[in-house]
Amino acid sequence: MLDGGIIIYPTESVYGLGCDPRIETSVGHLLTIKKRPIGMGLILLGGNLEHIREWIIIDKDQEKQVNQITKRPTTFLIAASENAPKWLIGNHSSI
Numbered sequence: 001m002l003d004g005g006i007i008i009y010p011t012e013s014v015y016g017l018g019c020d021p022r023i024e025t026s027v028g029h030l031l032t033i034k035k036r037p038i039g040m041g042l043i044l045l046g047g048n049l050e051h052i053r054e055w056i057i058i059d060k061d062q063e064k065q066v067n068q069i070t071k072r073p074t075t076f077l078i079a080a081s082e083n084a085p086k087w088l089i090g091n092h093s094s095i
Helices: 024-034 060-067
Strands: 007-010 015-018
Touching: 015 024
Parallel strands: none
Antiparallel strands: 007 015
């Protein structure tokens, strides 16, 4: 993935496809493979909020909730900052 390629990774129930979200051409390739319109946006996976901090607007209460350990896979929608790449958020205002 360091060269902008696509990876396959296991999730709790299926395998996922991913790439470096900072590289627009990689995301474009991923969207082509998935036959997914750019306007739908994408889900980001990361080890912690620091991986996406520059792309989000999050208050202390939201940050506390995101950092809590959950018993099952959980998706959080967080307001996107003006730095969030359009190829990630699509037609949405959140990541």
